[in-house]
Amino acid sequence: MFELITLPYAPEALEPVISSKTLALHHGKHLQTYVNNLNGLIAGTPYENMPLEEIVVKAEGGIFNNAGQILNHNMYFQQFKAPSEGNVPTGRLAAAIDAQFGSFEAFKKEFSAKGAGLFGSGWVWLAADKDGKLCITQEGNAGNPLTKGLKPILTFDVWEHAYYVDYENRRPAYIEALWSIIDWKVVGERY
Numbered sequence: 001m002f003e004l005i006t007l008p009y010a011p012e013a014l015e016p017v018i019s020s021k022t023l024a025l026h027h028g029k030h031l032q033t034y035v036n037n038l039n040g041l042i043a044g045t046p047y048e049n050m051p052l053e054e055i056v057v058k059a060e061g062g063i064f065n066n067a068g069q070i071l072n073h074n075m076y077f078q079q080f081k082a083p084s085e086g087n088v089p090t091g092r093l094a095a096a097i098d099a100q101f102g103s104f105e106a107f108k109k110e111f112s113a114k115g116a117g118l119f120g121s122g123w124v125w126l127a128a129d130k131d132g133k134l135c136i137t138q139e140g141n142a143g144n145p146l147t148k149g150l151k152p153i154l155t156f157d158v159w160e161h162a163y164y165v166d167y168e169n170r171r172p173a174y175i176e177a178l179w180s181i182i183d184w185k186v187v188g189e190r191y
């Protein structure tokens, strides 16, 4: 049985970027529903004792959708910390971003544009191939770069439920604000 992750910060810790109201709905209701759905769908199937990542790679349909949404949201919620100015990656990941995109600012610009430009519901990702080469992918609905053989590093949820309470229809403003709450230590460890 999968369980709802516990958030590694207080409900108001991400304000004003993500409100406690949004967190209560997004983590407490949306993610909980995906957890409940998946547990119901996999009971008595070969997926019952599989790690989430393996289910995402192997499953289709409702099992894929719910497992993908759990994995994506776990990565999303666990990569945040309280807002800070001049919040940038460090170390090996920072060097790889500079090498691939020219600069962190150029990477941010491309990532933000791909998040804002994704039509409908989905996720924008920073991912790495087996040689550590970075790329940005747009994934619709419950998509995750794992299904393309890539390692997921950083993700922004661009489903409307992620931002509508705080930003209404202004998806680009939500994306811009997220950069100040990324916990680059957590993200760097994924790389």
Ligand code: MN
Binding pocket: 026, 030, 073, 157, 159, 161, 162
């Ligand atoms: Mn979401």
